[in-house]
Amino acid sequence: MKKIFEIALGIVTSVGGFLEIGSIATAAQGGAAFSFQLIWAIALGGLCVIFLVEQAGRLAAVSGHTIPDAIRERFGSNYFLFLLLVIAIVSLLVMAAEFGGVCVALEMATGIGFQWWAIPVAFVVWLIIWKGTFGAIEKGVSLLGLVTLCFVVGAIIIHPPWKAILHGVLPTLPAQDKTHYWFVAVSILGASISPYLFFFYSSGAIEDEWDQSYVGVNRIIAVGGMSFGSLISIAVLVLAAMLLLPAAIKVEHYSQLPLLLIPIFGRTGFWLFVASLGIACLGAAMEITLEIAYLAAQGFGWNWSENQRPLDEARFSLVYTVTIVLAMLLVVVGIDPLKLTIFSMALTAATLPVSIVPFLFIMNDKSYLRTYRNGWISNGVVLLIIALAFILAIVSIPLQIFGGS
Amino acid sequence: MINRRPIILVLLCLACQSCGSDAEKFNKEIEEAISWLASARMVSDAYANGTTPEGYTRKALASFQNELQSSAKRMETISDPRKQLALAALKQSDQTLVELQTKFGDRAWFSQLNLQLANQQTSIAASANPKAPPNTR
Numbered sequence: 001m002k003k004i005f006e007i008a009l010g011i012v013t014s015v016g017g018f019l020e021i022g023s024i025a026t027a028a029q030g031g032a033a034f035s036f037q038l039i040w041a042i043a044l045g046g047l048c049v050i051f052l053v054e055q056a057g058r059l060a061a062v063s064g065h066t067i068p069d070a071i072r073e074r075f076g077s078n079y080f081l082f083l084l085l086v087i088a089i090v091s092l093l094v095m096a097a098e099f100g101g102v103c104v105a106l107e108m109a110t111g112i113g114f115q116w117w118a119i120p121v122a123f124v125v126w127l128i129i130w131k132g133t134f135g136a137i138e139k140g141v142s143l144l145g146l147v148t149l150c151f152v153v154g155a156i157i158i159h160p161p162w163k164a165i166l167h168g169v170l171p172t173l174p175a176q177d178k179t180h181y182w183f184v185a186v187s188i189l190g191a192s193i194s195p196y197l198f199f200f201y202s203s204g205a206i207e208d209e210w211d212q213s214y215v216g217v218n219r220i221i222a223v224g225g226m227s228f229g230s231l232i233s234i235a236v237l238v239l240a241a242m243l244l245l246p247a248a249i250k251v252e253h254y255s256q257l258p259l260l261l262i263p264i265f266g267r268t269g270f271w272l273f274v275a276s277l278g279i280a281c282l283g284a285a286m287e288i289t290l291e292i293a294y295l296a297a298q299g300f301g302w303n304w305s306e307n308q309r310p311l312d313e314a315r316f317s318l319v320y321t322v323t324i325v326l327a328m329l330l331v332v333v334g335i336d337p338l339k340l341t342i343f344s345m346a347l348t349a350a351t352l353p354v355s356i357v358p359f360l361f362i363m364n365d366k367s368y369l370r371t372y373r374n375g376w377i378s379n380g381v382v383l384l385i386i387a388l389a390f391i392l393a394i395v396s397i398p399l400q401i402f403g404g405s
Numbered sequence: 406m407i408n409r410r411p412i413i414l415v416l417l418c419l420a421c422q423s424c425g426s427d428a429e430k431f432n433k434e435i436e437e438a439i440s441w442l443a444s445a446r447m448v449s450d451a452y453a454n455g456t457t458p459e460g461y462t463r464k465a466l467a468s469f470q471n472e473l474q475s476s477a478k479r480m481e482t483i484s485d486p487r488k489q490l491a492l493a494a495l496k497q498s499d500q501t502l503v504e505l506q507t508k509f510g511d512r513a514w515f516s517q518l519n520l521q522l523a524n525q526q527t528s529i530a531a532s533a534n535p536k537a538p539p540n541t542r
Contacts, residue, residue: 111463
């Protein structure tokens with residue numbers, strides 16, 4: 001009974017915590033520009049994340065190691081430092097984009113410019129992490145994040161052409177604007193296969209004290225949570241395709257995003273959008289903040305746990321404090337949150353191989369996983385994800401130059 | 406000896422990017438302008454119906470107007486015979502957007518100005534393809 005409850009809670013928190021500014025912005029851009037044609041990118045990203053998250057959780061449950069921890073042990077400190085540098089830079093940009101998302105939600109609610117909210121939002125994020133426990137942060141914010149299901153409700157209410165949506169699961173090329181099409185596809189994949197997602201998940205498994213008996217639970221949560229999460233992203237794309245594309249609106253400014261829900265829910269739609277954006281980005285901002293601190297602490301062998309007192313893990317606490325200040329500064333200087341989001345999603349795609357290649361070695365290492373090593377299906381999928389990661393790494397920057405808005 | 410071929414290729418690609426034909430650039434600007442106007446129309450329509458708060462509407466309309474002005478500035482640098490018509494319509498839209506931002510609180514006026522924006526959007530779309538009937542919502 002306890003396990004069933006944990007599975008349900010795990011799926012619910014994964015669903016509630018899935019959407020963030022990257023997935024909202026990229027899915028909306030995709031739908032507004034190419035109708036249902038880019039659903040395949042969300043589906044592919046979701047599939048990759050299911051496998052990576054499942055493996056991250058399995059590693060933590062069986063070996064008691066998180067991914068960064070295992071990477072440092074298996075690949076040495078030089079590779080780890082390289083990984084830390086790359087992931088920290090990319091995560092910092094993504095985190096600033098999430099901070100920006102919360103600030104934009106507050107701007108929409110109050111009419112006060114988003115930059116003015118940067119310091120209060122940073123303080124609230126810091127205070128919650130400083131005072132809160134892992135469970136409170138993970139479950140509390142993710143449960144609130146269930147408000148993002150309003151996108152799914154909206155997509156159903158609008159009666160979309162289901163056949164065309166199913167057709168969108170298969171990749172097709174647009175008649176024109178191919179470079180922009182691939183740029184948005186890469187950004188969607190970058191938003192879906194975010195390293196912070198599975199790094200954070202493996203640290204969370206340790207925080208929640210998972211052991212070998214959680215291997216099955218982990219699998220169900222990974223498959224259920226990430227699939228339903230991807231459905232929310234698809235719903236955003238469907239709404240953009242049904243409401244913005246016919247009006248000839250391309251998504252290039254965050255002020256256009258509430259138009260995804262206003263035509264369906266009216267005034268409530270506006271506030272649902274503001275709540276969805278604010279809560280989803282707040283949750284993601286806290287997860288990324290913690291992920292950077294986890295990464296540094298696990299790699300350097302410091303004390304780390306969101307459940308301990310900050311005094312007992314001063315260096316861990318210092319890392320997240322400094323990270324919050326840096327991300328806040330990026331918002332204070334007034335960088336457009338939507339542009340920052342799109343850029344950071346493309347950059348995430350460019351750096352994927354650094355964090356995904358080690359999976360193949362670690363997940364086949366007997367000393368970590370004993371009888372729970374990857375089977376041929378998992379290895380095959382990881383190999384495909386690595387191939388995809390290399391392709392994304394090669395094409396993302398040229399596409400950013402030629403296909404970005 | 407450094408292999409310069411990749412550098413030359415990259416520079417060529419960058420040059421190609423910056424020298425797309427004027428007609429293509431013009432059409433792209435028209436698409437952008439229509440997108441900003443359509444956004445402004447949807448937001449002002451929502452405000453007129455009492456759906457969006459004043460703070461958000463004010464900020465959104467100001468942003469769309471800025472983007473529209475940038476689009477007009479870029480359009481001025483393009484040598485395309487169709488641009489005069491488009492620029493004239495853009496100027497009118499700019500004035501309508503300015504007027505909209507002085508009419509907060511008067512939702513009836515908003516509805517009326519929104520109709521003007523719709524006509525201006527049609528004019529801009531028509532300027533891109535003078536022979537074809539305009540296709541805007």
